[in-house]
Amino acid sequence: MTPASAPFSTLSRRLALLAIVSAITLAIGAAISPVRTWSNLLIINFYLVTLGLGGALFIALTYVCNASWNVSFRRVPEALAVLLAPVGLGLLAVLALGREHYDWHPHGTGDAGTFWFKEMWCNSTFWFGRAAVYVSLWILLSRALVTVSRRQDNTGTLGLTIANKRLSALFLFVYAVTFSLASCDWLMLLEPLWFSTIWGVYNFAGMVQAVLATMIVLALVLRSRGPLRRIFTDDHLHDLGKLLLGFSCFWMYIWFSQYMLIWYTNIPEEASYFIPRMQGAWGPIMVVNIVLNWIAPFLFLLPRPCKRSESVMMKVAVIVLIGRWVDLYVMVFPTTMGDWPVFGLWELAGGCLLIGTFGWLFFRSFAKAAPVPSADPLLGESLHYHC
């Protein structure tokens, strides 16, 4: 074990225990209430996949725009990107187990649609094959990004930075196309008759928001416990805070763009998504969703001192991470579970499984490499960063 992992071995063990206990609880849940348990598993696995993918996205974006400020804590998004392999396979398993939820012709209603392209696109085998392709591409490319960066620790070659820059451009292109399609395949297709062309962007916004909040929490934990002390500075925190503020507003902007067009035209086939979610029992949850994902981060993150304060940033990041779960909950549960919001043991177990698995996997992968990319040519610039 490297020294970096030493302070976290107890924490890792506890998180692994939490994951195991909640997994057993959910296994019981699967026997008692299979649909509800499956919905929880879908949320958890999609959440985890977007965190891993978000890590890779953050690395790729900063590479292509030649950013230096993030280099000192780049091992955090790199460890997130490594997570993609296990959680990606987990998501594929959940999708394979829940194929009937994406049924294009539920209960034998063969006349639901006749458009040939949709017939072909929503075919169950093609649908699952696509998912496998998306996940493998993400795992492959993000692995390559991390491997090149870790190799630089030993050699310090400038060529590796350039290699990663090319790889990042390729990743961004692949990511933009596949993630948009994937979010439609896995979440929107739960209601095959409903569609929204902004769905991919909406999920992108939520994903970036969540991954920024995750990086803030992790970097602050790693700073207070050792590996990133005096390396992750208040200036880095400030910039992550600005990005989180921006992406919270972006999420709200996209959420409203989707809502307003559907509200304005008021066509039954489009409004079918929002009617159960806005009118009736889900209405208050929708309000909670907006408060957690936009109003709270917007008001807390506006003042400069808040973005530089460890305790405020930690709280806001946790609020946003809970908000992300609520956002996915509102996307999935009204479709699979009906008009009444359910929250109980299975959802709590799901949340614990999410935290446990994530934390355990993260600290494991973070310990696999040096906590700082020590030979990166931009590291010095990042350590003296002033915003």
Place this chain on the structure above:
Amino acid sequence: MSDRRLLASFDCEEDLLAATTLLNSKGYRIVDAFTPYAVHGLDHAMGLKPSRLTWVCFVCGMVGALGMLWFEYWIGAISWPIDVGGKPWNSLPSNVPVAFETAVLLAGFGSVFALLGVSRLYPGKKVQPVLERVTDDRFVLVLDEADARFDMSQVEAMLKPFNLAALEERVVTTEGLQR
């Protein structure tokens, strides 16, 4: 504040930063600093208070959003109601985009004009640099020769270790700082 100023010139930003930090901690009144480019950390060294421009921006944004929401409500529900797709007169979602744009517009204009106003930058204003060289390679610190215990030789001795390039006295006039 008196009308007598002391100009201390340096050749590099590190000297200016260190000298500013020292003078500020000794309680000297630093009026301003002129540098060829933005020097990071100088605001902190000078002991400047956080900018209040953010409040101007926030208030202007709120005025824009709330004012436009009220205006749209007045148009759509009171002054000239038009039936659009059977929606209620006071439909909030249809008012949000314009309210958002107005908030951005007023926040942007408000901040820019407040900044220009406070720094007295207006069209036709003549450039009055304290020294020509601050636009090129000199870093100048302007001190207020405020009270009776301001001792020129003492200040000079204090600034010597920071590679002081020049020391000069000026008087405040309507034409700027004159010799």
